[in-house]
Amino acid sequence: MDHTRSSKLTWLLIxxxxxxxxxxxxxxxxxxxxxxxxxxxxxxxxxYVEVYTDPAFFEVMLNTTIFVLGSSTLSTVLxxxxxxxxxxxxxxxxxxxxxxxxIPMMIPHLLFSVSWALLLNPSNGLINLxxxxxxxxxxxxxxxxxxxxxxxxxxxLDLPIAYLIIAPAMxxxxxxxxxxxxxxxxxxxxxxxxxxxxxxRPAILAAFILGVVRSxxxxxxxxxxxxxxxxxxxxxxxxxxxATGFATDYGKAAALGMSVLVASVTLIVxxxxxxxxxxxxxxxxxxxxxxxxxxxxxxxMPLFFVVGVLSFVLIVLPVAVLLYTSFVPYSMVPSARxxxxxxxxxxxxxLSDPISLLSLKNSLFLAVxxxxxGVILSIFVAYVIVKVKTRASGVLDSLSYxxxxxxxxxxxxxxxxxxxxxxxxxxxxxxLLGYIATYLPYGIRPMSSAFxxxxxxxxxxxLVCGASPLxxxxxxxxxxxxxxxVSGWILMxxxxxxxxxxxxxxxxxxxxxxxxxxxxxxxxxxxxxxxxLGIVMIGISTALVVTATLIGNRFRTV
Amino acid sequence: MKKLxxxxxxxxxxxxxxxxxxxxxDRARTEGKASFYANITAIxxxxxxxxxxxxxxxxxxxxxTSKFVATAITEFEAGKLMADVVQAPLxxxxxLKARGVLASYRSPxxxxxxxxxxxxxxxxxxxxEYVALIYNKERVKAADVPKRYEDLTLPxxxxxxxxxxxxxxATTISWLxxxxxNVFKSEADWRKFLAGLAANKPMFVASFGPTPAPIESxxxxxxxxxxxxxxxxxxxxxxxxxxxxxxxxxxRAIAVTSKxxxxxxxxxxxxxxLSKKSMDILAKDVGEYVLAPGVYxxxxxxxxxxxxxxxxxxxxxxxxxxxxxxxxxxxx
Numbered sequence: 001m002d003h004t005r006s007s008k009l010t011w012l013l014i015x016x017x018x019x020x021x022x023x024x025x026x027x028x029x030x031x032x033x034x035x036x037x038x039x040x041x042x043x044x045x046x047x048y049v050e051v052y053t054d055p056a057f058f059e060v061m062l063n064t065t066i067f068v069l070g071s072s073t074l075s076t077v078l079x080x081x082x083x084x085x086x087x088x089x090x091x092x093x094x095x096x097x098x099x100x101x102x103i104p105m106m107i108p109h110l111l112f113s114v115s116w117a118l119l120l121n122p123s124n125g126l127i128n129l130x131x132x133x134x135x136x137x138x139x140x141x142x143x144x145x146x147x148x149x150x151x152x153x154x155x156x157l158d159l160p161i162a163y164l165i166i167a168p169a170m171x172x173x174x175x176x177x178x179x180x181x182x183x184x185x186x187x188x189x190x191x192x193x194x195x196x197x198x199x200x201r202p203a204i205l206a207a208f209i210l211g212v213v214r215s216x217x218x219x220x221x222x223x224x225x226x227x228x229x230x231x232x233x234x235x236x237x238x239x240x241x242x243a244t245g246f247a248t249d250y251g252k253a254a255a256l257g258m259s260v261l262v263a264s265v266t267l268i269v270x271x272x273x274x275x276x277x278x279x280x281x282x283x284x285x286x287x288x289x290x291x292x293x294x295x296x297x298x299x300x301m302p303l304f305f306v307v308g309v310l311s312f313v314l315i316v317l318p319v320a321v322l323l324y325t326s327f328v329p330y331s332m333v334p335s336a337r338x339x340x341x342x343x344x345x346x347x348x349x350x351l352s353d354p355i356s357l358l359s360l361k362n363s364l365f366l367a368v369x370x371x372x373x374g375v376i377l378s379i380f381v382a383y384v385i386v387k388v389k390t391r392a393s394g395v396l397d398s399l400s401y402x403x404x405x406x407x408x409x410x411x412x413x414x415x416x417x418x419x420x421x422x423x424x425x426x427x428x429x430x431x432l433l434g435y436i437a438t439y440l441p442y443g444i445r446p447m448s449s450a451f452x453x454x455x456x457x458x459x460x461x462x463l464v465c466g467a468s469p470l471x472x473x474x475x476x477x478x479x480x481x482x483x484x485x486v487s488g489w490i491l492m493x494x495x496x497x498x499x500x501x502x503x504x505x506x507x508x509x510x511x512x513x514x515x516x517x518x519x520x521x522x523x524x525x526x527x528x529x530x531x532x533l534g535i536v537m538i539g540i541s542t543a544l545v546v547t548a549t550l551i552g553n554r555f556r557t558v
Numbered sequence: 559m560k561k562l563x564x565x566x567x568x569x570x571x572x573x574x575x576x577x578x579x580x581x582x583x584d585r586a587r588t589e590g591k592a593s594f595y596a597n598i599t600a601i602x603x604x605x606x607x608x609x610x611x612x613x614x615x616x617x618x619x620x621x622x623t624s625k626f627v628a629t630a631i632t633e634f635e636a637g638k639l640m641a642d643v644v645q646a647p648l649x650x651x652x653x654l655k656a657r658g659v660l661a662s663y664r665s666p667x668x669x670x671x672x673x674x675x676x677x678x679x680x681x682x683x684x685x686x687e688y689v690a691l692i693y694n695k696e697r698v699k700a701a702d703v704p705k706r707y708e709d710l711t712l713p714x715x716x717x718x719x720x721x722x723x724x725x726x727x728a729t730t731i732s733w734l735x736x737x738x739x740n741v742f743k744s745e746a747d748w749r750k751f752l753a754g755l756a757a758n759k760p761m762f763v764a765s766f767g768p769t770p771a772p773i774e775s776x777x778x779x780x781x782x783x784x785x786x787x788x789x790x791x792x793x794x795x796x797x798x799x800x801x802x803x804x805x806x807x808x809x810r811a812i813a814v815t816s817k818x819x820x821x822x823x824x825x826x827x828x829x830x831x832l833s834k835k836s837m838d839i840l841a842k843d844v845g846e847y848v849l850a851p852g853v854y855x856x857x858x859x860x861x862x863x864x865x866x867x868x869x870x871x872x873x874x875x876x877x878x879x880x881x882x883x884x885x886x887x888x889x890x
Contacts, residue, residue, distance in 0.1 A: 040635075118775070123717070123772075123776075123777045123778065124775065124776055145761075227723060227762050227763060228761045228762055230888070230889060232889075239726070239764070240723075240725060240880075242624050243727065243728070243764075244725070244726040244728065244731075244876060244877050244880045245728060245873035245876045245877050245880075246623065246626070246627060246653060246873055247627050247873045248624050248625065248628050329794070330774045330794035331770075331771040331772070331774040331775035331794070332774065333775055413625075416629065416632060417632060420632055420636040421636060425636075425638055426638075426640065504625075505625065505629070508619055509617040509618065509619055520599065520620060523599065523622070523767040524599050524767060524790065525766075525767050525768065525770045525771055525787060525790070525791060526790070526791075527771055
C-alpha cells in the first residue's frame, strides 16, 4: 500500500477506534476531576489526593503486583506448553486438546471461581476431603482462599487468551529455522530456548501483556477467592470504594483506575519497543513455508498424560461441579442423599423464564454480529499497527487498549456517562459498540501476531503483479491470516457471550443478556439456576467455537 | 343523625376515590406501561399480576444499590430517566429526593400502613430488609442455636461463620450499628461483641447473596444473613435463630419520579404495589418482611418476632464505621 493510502487508512482508523474508546475514558477523566457524582461538576483534585494517600494503597498495590504477575506468568507458560504440543508435535487427540484449552474462557468467571471454592475450600472442599481421608490428615492440605489460590484460578482463566494468541503464531512457524539449529549441532532444548521461543517473542509478550491487563481488571477471582481469604487487590479495593455507602462516587474510582490505565499504556509502549524490529520474527515469506510436525517419540505418552491431567483439572472438574449443582435442589456435598434429590427443576425454571430466553437471544446476536464486526475492524487495525509502523500507528495501538485497560467495574459507568448523551442509550446497539470498543485487543492481538509473521514480500509481489490493495488483502493476506482471524473471532464471541461489566450498567428491559441474568441469580443465591444457565452459556460458546474452527479450516484449504 | 351523615360522608369519599381510581387507571392504560427501577429481587409475580389486573405493562430494571444513585442521577440530568417508579433502600431515595428526582405522591393504598412508614409526601416505606442469624438446621443441634447475638462470639463458632464484608457492605454496617443503638446496653458491651465475633474469624463475602450457599453445603454452619432465603432456597436446611433481642434491617422505600414518562401509570403501579395483594405475594413468594398490617412471610415464628427499622445512616457515617470495622475485623 502506498504511503498516502496507508496514512489515510491510519487516520480513518484512529478516528473510528478513538470515537469508540476515548469517549467513555474521557467521561471518566472528567468525572475524576469533578465534584459530585456525575461527569460534570466543578473542578477538583480532591479525589486523586484522597485515593492515592489512602494508607491501604501500597499494600493493595503490592498484592496486586504479585497476583497479576503470578497469574499472567502461569497462563503464558501453560499456553506456550499447550500450544507447542498441539501445533508442533504428534501428541494424540489434538482436536480434543485444542477445544479443552479454550473451554475455561466460556465458563463465566464467577462460576469457575465458585466451582474451585467447592473443590478446594478448607472446610469441606471435595479435593481436600478426599486427600484428608486418603492420607489420614487432620487438616485440609489446601486453602483456595489465598494468594496462591487467586493466582491459580486467574491463571487458568486467562490461559485461553494466551493460547489463542500464541497458537496461531506457533502454527505459522517455519520449522526450517529449528532444523537449521539442530543441523548445526544444537540440542532440542537449546533450539527451543535459542530459536523457537525468541522467534515467538511478539506473541508470547502479547499474551503476557494481555494477561496482565486482564487480571488487573478481573473482579470475579478477587471477589470469590480473595475476599474470603482477606487478600485485597486493586479490584476489591475499588469495589470497597464503590460499595461503601449509597452515594457511590465513580469519579473517585476512576481516579484510582487511572493508575491502571497508565500501567497498561506503559506496558504497550514497552511491548512495542521490545518487538520494534518485527522483520526478525517473520517466518512466512515467499519461499518454502511449511509447518511440520515434531515426533515426540518416547515422551509422547507421558506428555499426553500431563496434558490429560491438566485438562481434567481445568475443564472436567469445574464443569462437572456445575452440572451437579444444576441438578441438586441446593448447595450440597455429593452424597447418596444428594443424588436421590436430583431433578430438572432448575433447568425447567431457567428454560421457561422469558427473560432468560430473551437474554439468550440477545447474547447470541451480540456474539455473532459483534465478533464479526470486531474482527473486520481488527484486521485493518492490526495491519496498520504491524505493517505501517508510523508514530500514528503507535497511537492507534494505544487507543485500542484504552477502554480495555480500565477496571471493569468503572468502565461500564464511563460508557453510561457517554451513551446517555446519545440516542443509542438503552438500546442493543450501545451494548454492541461498547463490547467492540472494550474488547478490541482480543481481535487485534491474534491478528497482529499473525501479521508479524507474514513478510511484506508477499504483499509486494501481489501489487507488482497488478492486484489492487483490496484484492491483495483478500487473496493473499486474509487466507494466511485465517488462524489469527479464527482465534480473534472465537476470543471476541466467547467474551461477548459472557460479558458482564458493561452489560450490568447498559442493559435495560428488552436488552437483557446472559451474564446479567446469571448475576441476578448469583445475587439471589440461586446457584442451581445459575449453573443451568451457565451450562447453556458454555454450550452456545462451544457451538460458536466449533463453527468458527470448521469455517476457518475450510478457508485454509481453499 | 350524626352517624347517618358520617356514613354518607364515608360512602361519598369511597365513591370519589373509586372514580379517581378509575380515571387514574384509564389514563394509565392510555400511557401503556410503567417503568420500574428497583434493587429488590424476584418480584416478577407482582409485575405479572399488575399487568393482568390493570392492563398496564410493567417494565422492571434491576439496579444494584451501589449503582442506583449514579444511574438515576446520570439519566435524570441528561433528561433521560426512564423510570416512572423507583424502589431502593431509604437512604438512596433520600439522596434522589435531594436532587429533585422524586415527585410528590401519597398513595391511598398506604392508608392502613403505620404512620412512621409515611416518611413525607414523596417517600413511602413498605418493607424492612431484615437480617438474622441463619444456620444449617441439619448440622447445628437445637441446644447450640444462639439465644442471643452475643452467643455468636462463643469459641465453638470459630471458622464456622459467614457474613458480608463489614468494611464495605452498607446493610451489614448499618446492622452492626443497629446492634449498638438498639440491642447492647453500652458501647463497651457492643465492642466486646465485635471483638469476639472478629476473633471467630468469619468468612467474608461481597453481599448477602452469597451467604446462604456455604451454610447449606456445610462449608460454614451459621451466618449473618436474611431469613427470606428460608423461603427462596427451600428445601435447603436453613432456619433462623430466635434470639431474645429484636431483629433489625434497613427500610425499603418506593416513590414516583418527578419527570415520569408515564405519570398516571406510575401512580397506578405504586397503588398496586402497596396493596395487600402485592404485599402478600412479596411476603409469601419472596419471603420479604413487609409493612402492610397483618402480612407476614411463611417462616415459622416470624409473625411474633420484633423487627425494627434501623436508623438512617448518612454516607459519611457508613464510611467512617466501615473503616472502623475494617480494623476491628482485620479486613485486608
